[in-house]
Amino acid sequence: MNIKARLILMNFLEFFVWGSWLISLGSYMIVTLGFNGAEVGAVYATMGIASLFMPALLGIVADRWINAEKVLGACHIIGAILLFWASTVKDYQTFYFIMLLNSMAFMPTIALNNTVSYIVLEKKGYDIVKDFPPIRVWGTIGFIAAMWMVDIFGWTKSPLQLYVSAGAGLVLGIYSFTMAKCPPLAVAAKKGFASMLGLDAFVLFKRKKMAIFFVFAMLLGAALQITNAFGGAFLDDFKTSYADSFGVKHPNLLLSISQISETLFILTIPFFLRRFGIKNVMLLSIFAWVFRFGLFAIGDPGNGLYLLILSMIIYGMAFDFFNISGSLFVEKEADIKIRASAQGLFMLMTNGIGAYIGGTISGLVVDYFTVDGVRNWQHIWLAFAGYALILGLIFPLVFRYKHTTDARMEVRH
Template identity: 50%
Template sequence: MSIKLRLTIMNFLQFFVWGAWLITIANYWFGTKQWDGTQFGAIFATMGFASLFMPTIIGIIADRWINAEKLYLVLHLLYAAVLFYLPQINDPSAFFYAMLLAMCFYMPTLALSNSIAYTVLTQGKYDLVKAFPPIRVWGTVGFIAAMWIVNLTGSKATGMQFYIAGAAAVGLGLFSFTIPKCPPRNIKNENSSLIRTLGLEAFKLFSNYKMALFFIFSMLLGAALQLTNAYGDVFLDEFKFFPKYANSFVIKYSTIIMSISQISETLFILAIPFFLKRFGIKKVMLISMFAWVLRFGLFAYGDPSSGLWMIILSCIVYGMAFDFFNISGSLFVETSTNSQIRSSAQGLFMMMTNGFGAVFGSLASGWIIDKYYTKSYNNLHDLAIRLETTPDNPRLLNWLTKRKINFQNGIFDHDILLKDWHHIWLVFSVYTLIVAILFAILFKHKHDKNVPLNAK
């Protein structure tokens, strides 16, 4: 089996084991378990909390002491074990801690998989900018495959999504035995500083103005990524509350609609080498940021009927928003650092995006949505107006009955909470627009398209 094929399979499974639950966990949380919305923000923040330290620590270990592929194997088997346990949990607090443990095992593998691919491709004397994107695109295919399997098997609101992810994680762990060795670059030197001895040299990148600014804006964009992952599928699913959309294809197959985003990724990943060579990292990042503005803005005005084209276009735009930030950013870090800190530098990038960025995005968005954009309804008249229907609409009354909501003289026995998605997405769109403007002003980078990105 060729090196490229092995890395392709590795990337496919790397994102399959994430995509099987990442987009649909909100349906499991709100629909099946009916747990509190504020606590759900904390669940998505577990990815951020884990990424604050685990990718960097694992990256340092891989750079200094243990083969990267061996760490990769162990982490995926431990991740699988926790996934198998998650469906047994019936307490949201216990679920939070279990998910945090799962993320401590999984999140480092995102950076580690990049590091392994860069190491193996470098050993094989491949051009990273040309060779890596076609391999990484299969990670997106794996994510799409997982989403479709979960949706079409009726698992998107059940614990089966975690079993599917866990089984694939075991398979990936075992497949790791076929990955070429990626030994640590533990260069012994009697005059080495304590920072170098402990493998903390990657943190010196913050002393470089351009790299420090790049990491800061990576954090801010990382927040935007968490917003779309956390709320995208549940946003589409909540259109079922509107009687006129109740039988829409979008409602039944919301996860498949969302997978258009990942399908779009496969195209834009392959375009990365051209865009990086032609425009350079600053313009590519700016394209990503303005794509995020469109992503959220189109969601704000889309619906499953006349506005379906906006939802689909938003999903297409996502491919550019995600890839031009995440994949290009990873390549920029790789080609701006030396091989001795390859894994720890990738871990640092992951810490800023999926660590600080995820924590900031998850907690801030959860608080803002609950405080300003969630409205309670205690009577049938106001709810009917909100759902653009009449109080005696059979579909609305059936919806209330199914949810065991009792009412007398039009007054509910408990309040119904609905989110104002239109204004939520507009706020997110304005946020990314501000980030884009600041990045354009502050980040200084002169691009020479005649100099290969690989040149250190």
């Protein structure tokens, strides 16, 4: 199997593990376990808590002491064991604790997956900006495949979704150990205290452009968790008015249009980055979030189904244009000696602080607009759309960036 095919399989499994439960776990917790909105938001916020330190910490480990592919494999095996355990638990406190531990194991693997891919491609002489997106798109395909499997077999409100994820995680953990070696770079014998701890990645904050970029990446990361946590519950609440609709019967299949859209937009990233630069690409992402939430507010699984489908399509741009493009931007801006740490830092800002804010506040917003167990989804989604709109108005005013059409130069200005 050639190296691109091996990386495709690795990316496929990486996001299959996540897609098995990320979109449907909210419905499982609300409908089957009886958790409230704040509790569901708190469980999703565990990904943010873990990402505050685990991606950066294990990025340091991969940069300095242990091969990145080995760290990746170990994390997936540990995560698989924890998900098997979570599938047997029904009380909130224990479930929360296990999912927190699982987040600590899984969240670093997203950045590590990117790091391993970048290192292997670079060793083989490939252009990362050109060749990584077509490989990464298979991660999204894996995410979709997992969603479809869980939906078609009727496991969206069942703990079996956790078994599917755990099984895939175990396979990926073993497979990761067979990947091409990604050893730590040799570093000089004399290192400062900050360098020893891997804190040298934070040197990127000294550059105003990068500091502002990371802040907005964090704020966009908050938006990401909202529909992950409550998209399924939103559709499930139409079960009385649109009981026979496709969206209510197969919520994961409808929501998976978002990930299908991702696969298309990922392939456009090299063109958009080279043609328009990171500032305009990020701005497109922000306003895509406005439409994502706004269309949810006015759509329904009946006559308004087309509005929900449009929202799913727009999600591809909203997610990819800050998540994948942002990762590539950071890869080019960071020194080669701190690239794993830099990817961990990007994860900290988006899936760490951002996800924690998004998971926590979204749960409170949902409960605020819930009266006697009835959730006012239109007000909920409009509140989130307003949040994204404010970001879109501020971002172009504060992020100073000079774009050049040269692929290598554009991200170093």
